[in-house]
Amino acid sequence: MTTPSRRALEQVLRDLQRIYHGSFTNLVQGQLQLAESVWNFKQGATVIHTYGQAYPDEGEDDYSWSGLDSAGRQMLGKIKYADSQATDETAPELVVDPGPSATEADAARSKGCAETAADSCAEIEIRVAALRQWMIEDPGAASEFIANELSKEDLAEAWRNALVFAAEDVPFATQQSQDRICDTLRAIALDLRSSLRPEVEQVVWSALRRFGSLVNAESANQLVDFLTPSGYVDTRLVALRSAVGIFEHCPPDDSYAFAALADRAYDFAKKSLDPDVFTSGEVSAIASEAVLALCVLGDSRAVECIDQTKRLGRRWMVRKLRERLEVVRSTWAGESNCREDHPARLQVARILADLI
Amino acid sequence: MTTSPHNYGNAVNSSVVTRVLRAGKTQPACRFRRYSVIGMYTDSDPEDFVRHVAILREDIDLQEPTEVGVYHMGPPLVAGEKSAAERFAKPTCRADIASDVALDTEEREAIDDWLAQVEKQNRDGVKPFQQYVVHPHFKWVRSPETGRRIRCRFSCAGFVIECYRAADILLLDTDAELPEVDERTLRAAYPDLARLENREPPIKDRFGFKNREDLGIAGNGPWRVILAGYLFHSLKRATADNKRPEAYVPKSATEGCFSG
Numbered sequence: 001m002t003t004p005s006r007r008a009l010e011q012v013l014r015d016l017q018r019i020y021h022g023s024f025t026n027l028v029q030g031q032l033q034l035a036e037s038v039w040n041f042k043q044g045a046t047v048i049h050t051y052g053q054a055y056p057d058e059g060e061d062d063y064s065w066s067g068l069d070s071a072g073r074q075m076l077g078k079i080k081y082a083d084s085q086a087t088d089e090t091a092p093e094l095v096v097d098p099g100p101s102a103t104e105a106d107a108a109r110s111k112g113c114a115e116t117a118a119d120s121c122a123e124i125e126i127r128v129a130a131l132r133q134w135m136i137e138d139p140g141a142a143s144e145f146i147a148n149e150l151s152k153e154d155l156a157e158a159w160r161n162a163l164v165f166a167a168e169d170v171p172f173a174t175q176q177s178q179d180r181i182c183d184t185l186r187a188i189a190l191d192l193r194s195s196l197r198p199e200v201e202q203v204v205w206s207a208l209r210r211f212g213s214l215v216n217a218e219s220a221n222q223l224v225d226f227l228t229p230s231g232y233v234d235t236r237l238v239a240l241r242s243a244v245g246i247f248e249h250c251p252p253d254d255s256y257a258f259a260a261l262a263d264r265a266y267d268f269a270k271k272s273l274d275p276d277v278f279t280s281g282e283v284s285a286i287a288s289e290a291v292l293a294l295c296v297l298g299d300s301r302a303v304e305c306i307d308q309t310k311r312l313g314r315r316w317m318v319r320k321l322r323e324r325l326e327v328v329r330s331t332w333a334g335e336s337n338c339r340e341d342h343p344a345r346l347q348v349a350r351i352l353a354d355l356i
Numbered sequence: 357m358t359t360s361p362h363n364y365g366n367a368v369n370s371s372v373v374t375r376v377l378r379a380g381k382t383q384p385a386c387r388f389r390r391y392s393v394i395g396m397y398t399d400s401d402p403e404d405f406v407r408h409v410a411i412l413r414e415d416i417d418l419q420e421p422t423e424v425g426v427y428h429m430g431p432p433l434v435a436g437e438k439s440a441a442e443r444f445a446k447p448t449c450r451a452d453i454a455s456d457v458a459l460d461t462e463e464r465e466a467i468d469d470w471l472a473q474v475e476k477q478n479r480d481g482v483k484p485f486q487q488y489v490v491h492p493h494f495k496w497v498r499s500p501e502t503g504r505r506i507r508c509r510f511s512c513a514g515f516v517i518e519c520y521r522a523a524d525i526l527l528l529d530t531d532a533e534l535p536e537v538d539e540r541t542l543r544a545a546y547p548d549l550a551r552l553e554n555r556e557p558p559i560k561d562r563f564g565f566k567n568r569e570d571l572g573i574a575g576n577g578p579w580r581v582i583l584a585g586y587l588f589h590s591l592k593r594a595t596a597d598n599k600r601p602e603a604y605v606p607k608s609a610t611e612g613c614f615s616g
Contacts, residue, residue: 136561165481171500206479213499213506237476245504280465285472316466
């Protein structure tokens with residue numbers, strides 16, 4: 001454990017206060033200054049640039065630090081705020097504890113980011129940092145690794161969450177790897193939907209967004225699972241947005257193949273557009289995505305829902321739908337696979353003529 | 357000081373107002389309503405250069421520069437309660453300028469809806485400069501495999517422009533030719549950019565900073581980018597008789613400064 005000079009301690013304390021109590025204008029400035037200050041602890045007067053994150057520990061006055069220095073070495077530690085009122089010049093107010101992880105970090109550097117990310121015995125923070133670096137250095141290999149890891153059972157929660165988030169930031173090059181990660185992310189999202197823990201929301205939404213960005217249009221009915229009333233995480237808006245995202249490029253050749261998806265979209269549109277239920281925000285966003293989903297699926301009930309939207313008396317909702325449908329029409333017009341007499345195209349044209 | 361929407365205390369409740377907030381309480385307090393536009397001056401010269409712009413989260417009485425709750429593109433993005441609660445979120449900003457153009461209920465609802473949509477695109481852990489873009493003022497991030505839209509990147513001004521556009525309020529004519537902005541002004545407008553681009557690669561990676569081209573400002577300039585100050589020159593044209601003037605076209609990069 002290192003006891004830094006009072007001056008250095010005060011500098012870190014000031015940095016922490018700026019970050020967490022508002023006088024910093026943004027995150028970047030705060031983090032950079034904090035990073036340099038923390039490294040000052042370890043190196044005396046030598047300033048070596050570091051980068052990383054400091055975050056408050058739950059239920060304590062401490063801050064955890066996780067980052068890398070410019071040589072790529074992992075740094076983990078604790079920043080302990082002991083006594084803000086101390087007047088004794090010798091009393092440490094903050095203590096940085098590099099901890100055993102410093103040794104692991106050095107090992108991580110020597111093994112390389114791929115090996116470190118794959119080392120199930122390493123601390124998760126180290127593995128995540130290594131994985132992120134690997135994604136920059138070799139995204140293809142990193143994406144394969146992410147798909148492999150996510151398919152394993154009994155992953156540590158923090159590691160699983162980091163992998164899900166990482167899947168949103170890395171391309172999957174082959175159809176095979178796309179299909180595989182789709183299946184995995186869908187399974188994870190379905191599983192976590194039932195969790196009572198609020199922190200899994202972001203993980204479910206992330207998994208579902210990535211699933212929706214990759215899944216084959218023919219498999220879009222799989223989104224229906226996320227439009228059924230089950231579990232605690234609300235997946236309606238993300239699932240509907242995914243459905244629209246899939247078909248706004250090109251409508252399905254056979255609308256009836258997606259009847260289950262269209263049925264749920266219709267249900268949500270009818271309910272959300274009910275004047276007794278309608279509110280601006282999440283409900284209105286669900287309503288508009290549901291109506292758009294019907295439009296891009298070429299479902300004839302879209303017309304009924306557009307009429308219901310108009311009866312609601314919200315000009316902004318009508319305008320929003322019109323603007324979004326104009327984008328869809330324009331996209332479809334530039335898509336060679338979308339024939340001019342496609343029923344969905346004709347219907348969108350009719351709806352737009354009525355909305356203008 | 358936040359009060360309930362129905363308690364206006366001693367504050368002046370103007371219908372349409374754009375005000376520079378001066379230190380020392382030299383002017384009466386004024387009530388600014390939710391989704392008013394908030395501006396923050398630079399900490400360097402010129403002192404009336406607007407460095408950041410955001411949307412007010414709650415009604416508040418303002419008399420002098422005050423830290424207020426906002427929705428904005430920091431980065432990171434804060435578009436709702438969830439993103440505001442994220443580990444590195446910065447859901448506040450110093451209000452040096454405030455502009456309330458008396459949004460009606462329809463306009464507020466449209467903004468509620470837009471924020472809800474943007475909030476659901478967001479997640480904790482997206483690197484700050486991968487949420488951000490300088491030019492154009494907003495840009496869709498698409499799936500590299502399918503081209504499907506995933507989430508939007510914004511500049512701070514772009515966030516406000518698109519938020520108000522959702523309410524059919526066109527603050528700037530974004531299709532018009534904007535004034536040229538030189539390197540010095542660009543650095544004043546984006547101090548984090550200037551600070552980061554000379555750092556070591558690991559630091560750039562940490563914040564998702566690739567290069568200027570990724571942010572839409574390739575080459576040596578000048579660049580026709582939107583400056584936050586333009587928004588207040590646009591907003592101040594609103595009057596009780598003409599609350600929604602047509603989209604503004606800034607004439608010079610000096611309009612990055614705003615002194616009321």
